[in-house]
Amino acid sequence: MVQQVELKDYLIDLDKKHFIHPTSSLKQQHESGAPFIFTEGKGVYLTDITGKKVLEGMSSLWNVNVGYGRKELAEAARDQMEKLAYTNSFSSMSNEPAIRLAAKIAEITPGNLHAVFFTSGGSEANDTAYKLVRYYWKLKGFTNKTKIISRQKAYHGVNIGATSATGISPFHQMTSSLAPDFLHVDAFSAEALRECIEKEGAETIAAFIAEPVQGAGGVNIAPEGYFKEIRKICDEHHILFIADEVITGFGRTGKMFACEHYDVVPDVMLVAKGITSGYVPLGAVIIAETIHRELVELSEGVLLHGYTYSGHATACAVGLKNIEIIEKENLVENARLMGKELLEGFFEIQREVDIVGEVRALGLIGAVEIVDPVTNNRFPTLVAPKVSAEAAKRGLIVRTVGFEGMDTVVFAPPLIINKQEIRELIEILRESLLAVQESL
Structure with a gap:
């Protein structure tokens, strides 16, 4: 016991000196430690x-x-690392786990969600989605459709775009330079969304983004009919609907994906967290088949967006095994x-x-x-x-x-x-x- 206390004190001292903790009080960490x-x-x-x-x-x-301590996930990672831990996915290079996981995600997501872009986590998935929807409208000739409408009390991550989409003011106060073209409306008022669209002009709006259940904003659950009306408004005004299921995806709400509670299918879905149960970092942007097809048909040259670890072989192998556990159990x-x-x-x-x-x-x-x-x-x-x-x-x-x-x-x-x-x-x-x- 004495040795454990001494080791704890030693590690706390190292922690205070060298480890800058995310979303933590720097002063409290420096004074008190972990x-x-x-x-x-x-x-x-x-x-x-x-x-x-x-x-x-x-x-x-x-x-x-x-849950913690799942040997199946450790074994899946080990087996994949022994064969091929990682290879990049740029220039159309690929690997079997990434291909199989993309296909599995397309199988279990609702509606016509069909094609997958892999990231390292939820913040990256959010920023990727903003770029992809703007790119989509640009290819279709609607170069003014750049604005993203989010909601008050929404949380979408901490990259510069994701922070700008987040509807929680303290996250905005950390930096004096947010990204442009992000708007926020009342969290559960479809009428507020209509009014924002009318004010800004639908021709300027690329997408509306929402968590099916707001997580970090306080676990705020949508009233009945809200998302049905949101889907209708987006369709009427030719605005893409992005569902941020980073927290709610992969069973958290008692459905595989929370948007299934509301019987709506988004144009774009964002996932991370539960895709590997945190055993390795992984996120994804999933887009509808129609959007994917148009991107393929209209694009020329290289899609100049990607991360070093997009489609990471080991992460995708763990993701496949994780989904297998969720389904099997x-x-x-x-x-x-x-x-x-x-x-x-x-x-x-x-x-x-x-x-x-x-x-x-x-x-x-x-x-x-x-x-x-x-x-x-x-x-x-x-x-x-x-x-x-x-x-x-x-x-x-x-x-x-x-x-x-x-x-x-x-x-x-x-x-x-x-x-x-x-x-x-x-x-x-x-x-x-x-x-x-x-x-x-």
């Missing part, structure tokens, strides 16, 4: 360097869908069933804990709002981070959303979670909320 240094994962649990075991209520970053249906258990647990807590406001979930993605029971509004200072800290002490990892007027605890456990583990999550959450409530 709250956890994880060394092992198994199922829905992580173990840190001191031996503490915690339930991962967020699948890390919404992405470890098949019926994890989409498990997400639907365990999602009901999760939501019922939220309702139990809501009835018992005064500071809990609205609760919501769709499959295994959910949220619990924190409110002042006297005013039914948000407390003057954020409370959700206190809940997260209490939960971590008790063995549960969750995330919080504390911007755009929200004070929310969010959840996205691995799709393999069972009833007993759901109950453990709910009990720790209840204890943490009651502890925080008592301290207010």
Whole structure:
């Protein structure tokens, strides 16, 4: 135990000196170091360097869908690395895993989504989509169709285009130079989209982008009929509809893809995260067959866009095996069933804990709002981070959303979670909320 403590202190010191953490407080990291240094994962649990075991209520970053410690994925990576770890996909070069994964994605995505451009993650997938839809309209002679309409509270990534599409103001405040031609409308008002199109002119708008369920913006679930109306508006005005399924894809919501809940098919779909369950980086842009065909027919010369690791052989081999696990173990249906258990647990807590406001979930993605029971509004200072800290002490990892007027605890456990583990999550959450409530 002494050796473990000494090693932890040593690693924390190195961490503070040399590791700049993404989406973290630089000051807090420098002063306090890492709250956890994880060394092992198994199922829905992580173990840190001191031996503490915690339930991962967020699948890390919404992405470890098949759970931790899957030897099948390690073996798929090893086998592919032994044969061909990587070769580039530029100049029409290809490899078998990339070809097979593209075909598999075309098979399982809804409607006529058909052709795949691989990236290394969700932010790259977003920026790629913006370039492709603008390129598409340019080839068709509509050179003014460049604007991308996104939504308030949307999160689309941190590349310059993806940051510009994101509808969360703190992400914009980090830089003084956002990309042009990005607009934002009310998150769930089809009428707001119509008004924006009328104001800007449909002839200037390339695409509308939306997450079927807003993730980092607070797990905001669309009202019935919203996406049907959005699809109709886009069709009426010859605007492409992009569905960002980076968080929701591959079973998270109890459907393979969340847009299936709303019976709509986008022109472009973006995926990442759950495509490999986080075991290796991979993302993709999937486009409709009609768009692909027109791009082929109208383009000349080279498509001057691509990443070094587009179609990475090992990543694609892991992606194939990951989808095989999701299908073989019926994890989409498990997400639907365990999602009901999760939501019922939220309702139990809501009835018992005064500071809990609205609760919501769709499959295994959910949220619990924190409110002042006297005013039914948000407390003057954020409370959700206190809940997260209490939960971590008790063995549960969750995330919080504390911007755009929200004070929310969010959840996205691995799709393999069972009833007993759901109950453990709910009990720790209840204890943490009651502890925080008592301290207010």
